[in-house]
Amino acid sequence: MTPTTLNRTRRVVGTALAAATLAAALSACAPLIVGGAVVGGVMAVDRRTAGTQIEDEGIELRAANRIRETLGDRAHVNVTSYNRQALLTGEVATAQDRQAVEQMVSQVENVRSVVNDLAVMPPSTLSQRSTDTFITGKVRASLVDAQDISANSFKVVTERNTVYLMGRVSQREANRATDIARGVTDVRKVVRVFEIVSEEELRRIAPQPAPVTTDTKPAGG
Known part of the structure; x- marks a missing residue:
């Protein structure tokens, strides 16, 4: 085998191994998307439709681009959309900027309403943002630990130690999640940005478990 052929063979083998490694990683870590629903991921248990979840992602991306x-x-502005309701958190330099951001986001396609909780003050420090990220993780973990509510029904955002809770939930779930968030260390305040639904509607929109089938075939048959 000539040196040129040997080098070409090595490149082909290397490429094949890299592709195999990537495929294995994707199959092990990435959720499976079937008909717009992520099996084993959040979309499979989210109370929003798959279409609304995609719209919310688009709202966040387009709004962030316009603000930037x-x-x-x-300005330091976070846009979080749930069921086409956009929550604005963070800091802006002036009251005029605060109003301008709300106006920009309200004009983004598919936005149904805007909750503007921007503060007129200097941007938060990197240390503060790290603390906020840590608090968000602790609140989410506490919601997961609770056995009487579905953690995936809530979105959690933290800004300057204030926790914002979003979701389509019943009054009971709203109260329970609020109590849980308030009990997390370093949380100064909890702001509820919920869409309250009745228990009857909750049963209607909640994902239903797959039916369990049993094999009644006699042993040895």
Whole structure:
């Protein structure tokens, strides 16, 4: 085998091994998407339709791009959309910027309403944002630990130690999640941005478990 042929063979083998490694990683870690629903992921148990979840992601992306193009580095704004309701958190330099951001986001396609909780103050520090991320993780873990509510029915956002809770939930679930969040260390305040639904509607929109089938075939048959 000539040196040129040997080098070509090595490249082909290397590429094949890399592709196999990537495929294995994707099959082990990535959720399976079937007809717009993620099997084994959040979309399979989310109380929003698959279409609404995609719309919410689009709202967050388009709104963030518009804010960045208009305000640049002089603002720190987070946009969180749930069921086409956009929550604005973070900090802006002036009251005019605060109003401008709300106006921009309200004009984003598919936005149904805007909850503006932006503060007029200097942007939060990286240390504060790290603390907020840690608090969000602790609240989510506490919701998962609770046996009487579905953690995947809630979105959790933290800004300057204030926790925002979003979701389509019953009054009982709203109260329970609020109590849980308030009990997490370093949480100063809990803001509820819920869409309250009745228990009857909750039963209607909640994902139903797959039917369990049993094999009644006699042994040895």
